[in-house]
Amino acid sequence: MYNEREIYVGKVYKKGNRKDVTKMKTPHTYVIIFGVVILAWLLTFLIPAGKFSTQEIEYTDANGEISTRTVLVQDSFRYAYPLEKAFVFEQLTALEEDTAKTTALSVDPEALETLLANGADALDQSQLDDIGLTDDVLYDLYGDQIYDTSEKLHKTAKVWGTDDFGGFGFLNFVFEGLVSGDKYGSAVGIAALILVVGGAFGIIMQTGAIDAGIFAFISKTRGLERFALPLLFFAFSFGGATFGMAEEVIPFSMVMVPFVIALGYDSIVAVTVTYVASQIGNATSWMSPFSVAVAQGIAGIPVLSGATFRIIMWVVITALSAAYLMVYAEKIRKQPEKSLTYQSDAYFRDHLEQTSNEQKPFLLGHKLILVEMLAVLIWIVWGVTQKGYYIPEIASQFFVMGLGAGLIAVIFKLENMGLNDVASSFQSGAADLAGTAIVVGMAKGILLVLGGSDANMPSALNTILHSIGGLLNHVPAVIGAWFMYIFQSLFNLVVTSNSGQAALTMPIMAPLADLLGVSRQIAVLAYQLGSGFMDAFTPVSASLIGVLGVARIDWAKWAKFQIKMQGFLFVLGTIFIVIAVAIGLQ
Structure with a gap:
């Protein structure tokens, strides 16, 4: 008998309050990322900064055309060291007299003379950069003699700060991550894509077309549900293998998650059959222009060579991965409560149950919206594979999809929607994914903290x-x-x-x-x-x-x-x- 607490197997009773220590609360994604940011920041205190020289190379891309890419120069790595000012000053004084060499280096002799007039102690790499004598140029000319190699420098962010006030601080990683990049990639481009796609699907979901289509499909394919998953897995894997499908999976998932849950599985199955399948295809690709073609071009081997081996690898690994998924999926179908996402999936199950109980008919307006969605998805795949469409174009295409669905809903009076309802649905859909857009920026911030x-x-x-x-x-x-x-x-x-x-x-x-x-x-x-x-x-x-x-x-x-x-x-x-x-x- 204990006055303060009684201890049983797996549980602690304290002053009459029971606490189950066998169930640990899962950390929020934001908490995990912040922990990784702290770890990355601490690593920069332990690991000195280093750099490579870079160069432009040409290679033959997947279309047989000559492309260029900036790559690092082999054996050019060096740590960040302070400038050995006396040695550099001496060498630049000699360089000043060599007109042919300054011309070849595109260095303005007058600018160099002005810089040297201030003496060795005033030399600064940023000033040298301004006249064309970058660190890479000096290293090519004089090797590591330009450095004071007695001290390795670290590139560690401050605790707080911005580029304009004291320099980047790691506590500003969220904002800096969100605004990094451009409209063509991470993070700002993908964050914007997520918001636009979320708004578009907010409209589509409000029309009820997805729900009506799911239940119409299920009612007509009883007993064939198990064939859907491996077929979908191969389809998304093929997308990853052929055109590097990645960001494009996000909008597809908005349809697939409720569909897969309606089949009796969970959201983990939905993500696996879409995104994971696409990345398995990307990993085993024989022709992806964003991975294997670029890597082969940089490595100096024929682009798209080794295709036979990779096609066999794609078939085998995709098939075995689909089988792995089916084993898990069948376990969840038989015991749904075993799913790690059973509680969060309640959002989708409740929505589907409510829609099912209402027994809404599959109307002409619903069918037109689904046809319009299919047409836009085909347009997207065509644009990506044939025209090189990327994030800006894809975002615009999905906005067209959402707007078209909203207008059809207004015309056919689906859910009694008016134009204001279309606008508010777009707002709600974007708001639902705002947290995800922030995570994209936070994840990018990890890389910024590492330098x-x-x-x-x-x-x-x-x-x-x-x-x-x-x-x-x-x-x-x-x-x-x-x-x-x-x-x-x-x-x-x-x-x-x-x-x-x-x-x-x-x-x-x-x-x-x-x-x-x-x-x-x-x-x-x-x-x-x-x-x-x-x-x-x-x-x-x-x-x-x-x-x-x-x-x-x-x-x-x-x-x-x-x-x-x-x-x-x-x-x-x-x-x-x-x-x-x-x-x-x-």
């Missing part, structure tokens, strides 16, 4: 990249290839852009493959498997966070499910890496 992903700017991330690349030297070929795969998987935790990761890592991994005795084709394979699979897990992925927001799934809950699937995918990836080394894939 950014620019190879030409000193950062802790560049040092990590260089260090891991160096560790892979002089190991057996199959082990080296496997560790390249592990490295690319881990690197994708912070850099989720497929083309960006290729530009940062392939200039190191391709020559490293030569040293390890494996083909550069295998280096590309390790890159695409690592970056593709991990995109379905990392909280830094703006596309994943967008889909999870649509499905109302906290990332922590998603991670509990996905970590097991990542293990499954990692084993499959390892098997194909070993096979590629064994057959000498070229």
Whole structure:
């Protein structure tokens, strides 16, 4: 007998109040990301900043045309050091007299003379940049003698601050993350896309067309529900393999989540059959212009080579992954309460139950809206694959979809909607995804705290990249290839852009493959498997966070499910890496 508390197996009773310690509360996604931000900030105190020189290279893209991309220069890594002013001043004084060399470097002799007139102590890299003597130029001319190598510098953000007041502070990571990039990508472009798509689907959901269509489909396909999931899985995987489907999955998920839940599954199944499938396709692609084509171009091997091996890999891994999903899906269908998202899925179940109880007929207006949606989706796929449409065009297309659905609803008096209802539905839909848009910016902020992903700017991330690349030297070929795969998987935790990761890592991994005795084709394979699979897990992925927001799934809950699937995918990836080394894939 205890006066203060009684302890039982799995439970604590304290002063009459019961607390179940077996049920830990899942941290909010914002809490998890903030914890990662703190960790990233602390790492910058431990890891000195480093940088690479960069250059423009030309390569043949997937369309057979010559494209250019900025990549880092192999063996150009150096830590951030203070400038050795006396040495630089001496060399520039000699350079001032060499008219031919200053002309070749496009350096204004008068500007150089003015700068040197202030003496060695006044030399500053920013001033040298202004006259064309950048750090890269000086390093090419004089090597690391331009640095005081006795002190490695760190690039650590302040606690608080902005670019205009004291410099970037990590507590400003939300705003800086949200406004980073441009309309063509993360974070501001994807955040804007999410808001527009949310508004468009807010209108569509208000019309009742999705609900009516789902129940009409289910009532006519009783007993065939299980065939829908593997077919959808292959369809989305094919989209990822052919045109790098990622952000495009977000609007599709708004339809698929209630549809899959209506079939008796959960939102995790819905996200897996859409977004995860697309990233499996991307990881095993033989033709994606955003991943394998870019990586092969940078690695200096024929673009879209090795297609036969990759097509076989795509079929096998997609089929096995679909089977993995079906095992989980059937478990949830038989015992829905076992789902990690059972409580959050109540939002969709209650809505579907309410709609089902009302027994709304499948009206002509509903059918026209679904046909209009299908037409716009075909327009989007055509635009992406044939015209190169991207985020701005896709956002505009979905706005057209929402507006068209709203006008049809007004004309056919669906849900007694008027023009004001269309506007308020757009507002409500955008508001529902505002939290997701913020998470996209927060995730991007992690990369900013690490110093950014620019190879030409000193950062802790560049040092990590260089260090891991160096560790892979002089190991057996199959082990080296496997560790390249592990490295690319881990690197994708912070850099989720497929083309960006290729530009940062392939200039190191391709020559490293030569040293390890494996083909550069295998280096590309390790890159695409690592970056593709991990995109379905990392909280830094703006596309994943967008889909999870649509499905109302906290990332922590998603991670509990996905970590097991990542293990499954990692084993499959390892098997194909070993096979590629064994057959000498070229």
